[in-house]
Amino acid sequence: MTVAVVLLTTALVIVIALLAGAAAGKLARMDGATYPSAVVRAATTFASVIALATAVTAAVAAFLA
Numbered sequence: 252m253t254v255a256v257v258l259l260t261t262a263l264v265i266v267i268a269l270l271a272g273a274a275a276g277k278l279a280r281m282d283g284a285t286y287p288s289a290v291v292r293a294a295t296t297f298a299s300v301i302a303l304a305t306a307v308t309a310a311v312a313a314f315l316a
Contacts, residue, residue, distance in 0.1 A: 264300075264301070264304045265301075267300065268296075268297045268300035268301050268304070269297065271296050271297065271300050272293040272294065272296045272297035272300070273293065274296075275292050275293050275295075275296035276289045276290060276292060276293030276296075277289075279292040279293070
């Protein structure tokens with residue numbers, strides 16, 4: 252049961268990070284950024300969402316332990 256919850260939560264976080272990255276890249280491109288710059292912004296946003304999810308997970312785990 253817990254393995255399934257962890258896998259589904261991980262998949263959900265990755266999907267949300269991908270959507271946020273795609274939105275950031277699209278907004279950067281609409282703002283007039285070049286394609287490489289938009290890709291960098293999208294990748295930065297993706298990494299930031301993953302890092303935020305990791306930090307929240309660590310904080311919750313420390314709180315519950």
